[in-house]
Amino acid sequence: MKKLIFIALIVLLNSCGHKKAPTGGPKDTINPSIVSIFPDEFSDLNEVEAIEIVFSKPIERSSILTGIYFYPPIIQKKFKWNKNVLQIIIKEDLDENTNYFLTLNTKIKGEHSNKLDQEYLFIFKSGELQDNKISGKILFEVADDKGKEISMKLLSADSTFIYSKKIIENTYQIENLNNEEHILTAFIDNNDNDRYDFEKEAYFRKVIPADKITTLNLEMVYADSTKPKVKKIKVISSTQLDITFSEPIKSFSGELIYIDSTETILPIKMYALQEDKMMVLTAEMDTLNYQFHFAEISDLKDNILEQSMTLFEAKTFPDTIPPEILHTFPQNGETINTLNPEIVIEFSELLYANNIEISLFANESNRTIELALKSTNNKRFVYSVQEKLENFTSYIFVLTAFDPSNNFLLEFEDIVFIPIVR
Numbered sequence: 001m002k003k004l005i006f007i008a009l010i011v012l013l014n015s016c017g018h019k020k021a022p023t024g025g026p027k028d029t030i031n032p033s034i035v036s037i038f039p040d041e042f043s044d045l046n047e048v049e050a051i052e053i054v055f056s057k058p059i060e061r062s063s064i065l066t067g068i069y070f071y072p073p074i075i076q077k078k079f080k081w082n083k084n085v086l087q088i089i090i091k092e093d094l095d096e097n098t099n100y101f102l103t104l105n106t107k108i109k110g111e112h113s114n115k116l117d118q119e120y121l122f123i124f125k126s127g128e129l130q131d132n133k134i135s136g137k138i139l140f141e142v143a144d145d146k147g148k149e150i151s152m153k154l155l156s157a158d159s160t161f162i163y164s165k166k167i168i169e170n171t172y173q174i175e176n177l178n179n180e181e182h183i184l185t186a187f188i189d190n191n192d193n194d195r196y197d198f199e200k201e202a203y204f205r206k207v208i209p210a211d212k213i214t215t216l217n218l219e220m221v222y223a224d225s226t227k228p229k230v231k232k233i234k235v236i237s238s239t240q241l242d243i244t245f246s247e248p249i250k251s252f253s254g255e256l257i258y259i260d261s262t263e264t265i266l267p268i269k270m271y272a273l274q275e276d277k278m279m280v281l282t283a284e285m286d287t288l289n290y291q292f293h294f295a296e297i298s299d300l301k302d303n304i305l306e307q308s309m310t311l312f313e314a315k316t317f318p319d320t321i322p323p324e325i326l327h328t329f330p331q332n333g334e335t336i337n338t339l340n341p342e343i344v345i346e347f348s349e350l351l352y353a354n355n356i357e358i359s360l361f362a363n364e365s366n367r368t369i370e371l372a373l374k375s376t377n378n379k380r381f382v383y384s385v386q387e388k389l390e391n392f393t394s395y396i397f398v399l400t401a402f403d404p405s406n407n408f409l410l411e412f413e414d415i416v417f418i419p420i421v422r
Contacts, residue, residue, distance in 0.1 A: 031117040032110040051088040067108035094126035132177040141221040157181035227305040237319035254294035272379040285314035319405035324348040330417035343383040363394040
């Protein structure tokens, strides 16, 4: 009997031991995610007290400081927590008629150091929603790259980060952009280290003007260390040169030298770089030889050619060709969906800003709307409207211009457009 009791006690103790959980419990391997956000995307931030983000689990609060980003930057803001709910209280005035991009990235971690499950992007507005768009095809230098994931990054004109995204398609589309110049970069991250490795991975970079709709193909090509070169200098007239480089150029420094015993420098009055072309306006040249001395030429990948010299023979015939309009925004008869547009005009040649007269009128009342020159490269001129236009009201802008050789713009048709914001 005692033997049976002893055996029963052993069985009982063993069975109880199997029911005990391991010390510390199971490891948390589930990444936090965003369950909801208030207000809805494209809402006006001026009409809410705070942005409220609900996470799927508690967050390590210090990780928010490096894991959340606004563009345009919002400096004065306050974070307020209630368990897994974050409130962002904005304590500064927002830019008028501007889209705000809110990014939450994987630097945000849960209480057990699990990263946010993905990068999130939300778009809000302050005033009127902006809807500039960039889209196009994705072209590959190497056929085997087709179908690989592409890391895209959108920057402002001064290289401030706006947001990033990853795509696996043959086309792309970026919408709801502010009416400003952007820089678009993309690369194929072959080794998954979240950065572009020069010469080892296909890459793209392009500065995109502030146009309503931009169609641009992403050409994913592999970089090389080949230095840019001057391919050709074409003399257009006694004061104009067209220079062609071996590839698109980012910057240059140099001077035009008159080849004689004194090697006199001929002044360069202005120039415009556009891809692999450069238009140059000089002082009056004569029939003798000249040398364009480039101290430095830099391409888009920062390959630099130093001390390049190109000889050419000048011509004496004057410039008699009038300037032409290559592009305008808005175009004649176009409807636009903003009350704060920018007027864009691109000419066929270099012009001084003082040689351009542009006027904007309300068509029905003939009231003048003031314009201000916002930016120019001497060929493309961007004017900002100094007051808010009226909805459903037609406007007309007229233009006169002449080039440095006093050739006047011919046959310019006045541009009529209508802002319609619903």
